[in-house]
Amino acid sequence: MTAHTEDQLIACHECDLLIEEVENQPGQDVICPRCNARLYYTTINGIERLLALSLAGLILFIPANLFPILTLKVFGQNQSQIILNSAMSLFDGGLFLIALLIMLFAIVIPLLQLLALLYISCSLHFGWGGRLLRQAMHSYQHLRGWGMLEIFLLGVLVSIIKLKDIAQLEIGLGLYSLAALIILITLMGITFNPHQLWQQIDHHRQQSKRYD
Template sequence: MDKITDTEHLIACNECDLLLERPVILDSQKAKCPRCGSTLISARHNSIERTLALSIAGMILIFPANLFPLLTFELMGRTQSQTIFSSAMGFYYDGLWPLAVLVFMFTILVPACKLLLLFWVSFSLQFSIRLPARRFALRSYQHLDEWGMLEVYLVGVLVSVIKLVSMATLVPGIGIFCLGALILVTTMSSSMLDTDLFWHKIAEADHD
């Protein structure tokens, strides 16, 4: 147990593997490796509270962003609305099931999993509740963090708007505003997450 306690006060540089004593830093400060100059710790102000709030906001926004119309097309008296989910299903019905799976995974499933995992860990730390699998949840979030493709999907929608605006009347729906807000929230949650603080708090709680 003494060995475990001692290692809690050590930190290894992600770039050069230099082992150092964990520095004590204040909010919004950074600690850099004395050997290679890379960032060891970058403290975020109220990281746990803000991450929890943003994950809740994201879980609320993800439903209208996926199920409400992004755009409504009006052409020759015909009207058609498009959602993220219906676009994935459209690819599936057209026989493009690999593309349908990719759209579903990276614009619906992965962002939802990221928000749920982030909520699970931040809620546990904020209220000092020992929820199971916190380490697995945080590790999984870090693996999935770069796999969300909401921004790419939104860029694709904007490209479609540019191509279709001269052919049809396009009416933005509530879904596209919720999607924009969801992208903002997920981006902020990633930037507000202090992974070093989260791992340190989990280690402290597990050894109490």
């Protein structure tokens, strides 16, 4: 989005105009003088919001993956499904690639996103050492577009529509937790302010060097 240089110049992501970086107040946008694109902005209490969202997301991640999403009742038999069971069922059926993709994009990557953001926000908010802050920031930015819980949820909803006439379905706590988790991850993406976070990470590193 924004390219930093040693001279504290930034490049507009729309017209590539090089501009000297200036400080801005919370809630104030910095606008490109050539094309009027928003270069960056400062979010009020952005770190605290990310900390709350990532912590709440990790809390919801547990029931979303441990509690049943759906319970099917057919001919007196009950069968409950969780995300991991869905992947294992596909694996047992010979669909190894699809099972791996579900494990990766519906479980592993969302968990890594939440952990990375929790580490970043905790380190900046509480002033911890945070030696891996830059690596965590890079990792989160690379993983942002790869979590696909909403695609999995869409597949579950399609299954509900197709199975409702042939089996008795009960929506489990896992499905509600999954929906709430998707909402939180979406809010995390909206609240995430890379320019402000990179500035605070650099400031945090400078403060840490002073005390070393």
